[in-house]
Amino acid sequence: MKSFTKALVLAVLVFFLVLAALELRPFGMPQKSAMDDYIIVKGQEETAANNLVSAVVFDYRGFDTLGEATVLFAAVSGAYLLFRRELK
Amino acid sequence: MTEEGLSKIVRTVALLLTAPITVLGLYIIAHGHLTPGGGFQGGTVIATAIALMLVAFGSKRVKKAVGKEVLSATESLGLIAFIAIAFLGMGSTFFSNFLANAGGLLGMSIPSGANPGTINSAGTIPLMNFAVGIEVASALSLVLLLIYFSGEKEGKKGGGKK
Numbered sequence: 001m002k003s004f005t006k007a008l009v010l011a012v013l014v015f016f017l018v019l020a021a022l023e024l025r026p027f028g029m030p031q032k033s034a035m036d037d038y039i040i041v042k043g044q045e046e047t048a049a050n051n052l053v054s055a056v057v058f059d060y061r062g063f064d065t066l067g068e069a070t071v072l073f074a075a076v077s078g079a080y081l082l083f084r085r086e087l088k
Numbered sequence: 089m090t091e092e093g094l095s096k097i098v099r100t101v102a103l104l105l106t107a108p109i110t111v112l113g114l115y116i117i118a119h120g121h122l123t124p125g126g127g128f129q130g131g132t133v134i135a136t137a138i139a140l141m142l143v144a145f146g147s148k149r150v151k152k153a154v155g156k157e158v159l160s161a162t163e164s165l166g167l168i169a170f171i172a173i174a175f176l177g178m179g180s181t182f183f184s185n186f187l188a189n190a191g192g193l194l195g196m197s198i199p200s201g202a203n204p205g206t207i208n209s210a211g212t213i214p215l216m217n218f219a220v221g222i223e224v225a226s227a228l229s230l231v232l233l234l235i236y237f238s239g240e241k242e243g244k245k246g247g248g249k250k
Contacts, residue, residue: 048188048198049121049210057126058216062174062183065216068128069223073167076227080160083234 093146102144109137117221121210127217131224138229142236156233159226166223173215187211 039056047055057065093099116123117130141150177184188211189197196209207214 044198044200046188047185047210047213048196049213050198050203050205051121051123051126053124054121054126054213054217055210058213058220059183059185059188059211062216065220066170066174066183069167069170069220072224072227073163076163076230079231079234083238 093149094144099144102140106137106140109140110134113137113221113225117217118214119207120217120221121213122205122207127220128224130217131221132228134221134225135228135232139232142232147233147236147240150233154229154233156230159230159233163223163226163230166219166221166226169219170216170223173212173219177212185211185213187215188213 039052039060043052043055043060044050047059049055049059113130113133115130116125116133117127120126120130138150138154141153174183177186179186187194188209189195190211194208194211194214196206198205198209
């Protein structure tokens with residue numbers, strides 16, 4: 001029973017992986033500078049932010065910033081763990 | 089006044105400087121979508137105010153003013169607010185900027201090209217700047233406090249042995 005569940009989960013994961021792989025663009029399809037040009041041309045209009053760096057960090061690549069903030073959280077947790085004796 | 093910390097001159101100057109440093113940090117966070125800077129940079133500037141207080145006054149008085157528990161709570165709160173704002177955009181996608189160019193709060197459009205911009209624009213970007221700013225300021229202050237406590241204890245131990 002357990003192995004059957006495992007196999008089912010694996011099958012579902014592989015199914016979605018194959019689905020995602022089929023949806024990928026052809027190799028080398030977006031030109032090297034396509035993303036940069038899009039953000040430079042449309043960024044100010046789309047996000048209404050004059051600071052394009054903020055627009056990229058908090059809007060276009062918000063997921064990246066979430067990881068950064070989580071890394072900081074983990075670092076503080078580590079510091080807390082390291083110095084727990086000193087906090088009595 | 090026999091207490092830890094530096095001399096009265098240093099303490100006075102530190103008190104004078106702390107408020108402007110904190111205001112500068114808040115300014116950098118609030119104008120993150122208009123001028124260079126943002127949540128990470130402004131939060132770091134606010135943390136330097138705590139560092140100045142620690143050096144000038146010693147850890148006991150800083151501990152009384154800002155506790156570790158409070159900083160720990162605000163740090164978690166900042167991260168949770170960041171994720172919550174990201175989830176608010178789930179109408180289309182995770183992290184979608186649903187307030188920008190929508191009118192109303194933070195939704196003003198700006199003309200393209202060089203312009204000073206307005207603070208009431210950019211949608212969720214200023215909110216996320218504030219969330220990240222709170223998180224970074226508390227996190228760095230917490231690390232500074234922890235390291236300062238441990239250093240003080242080590243110093244006392246070393247002094248006792250001699």
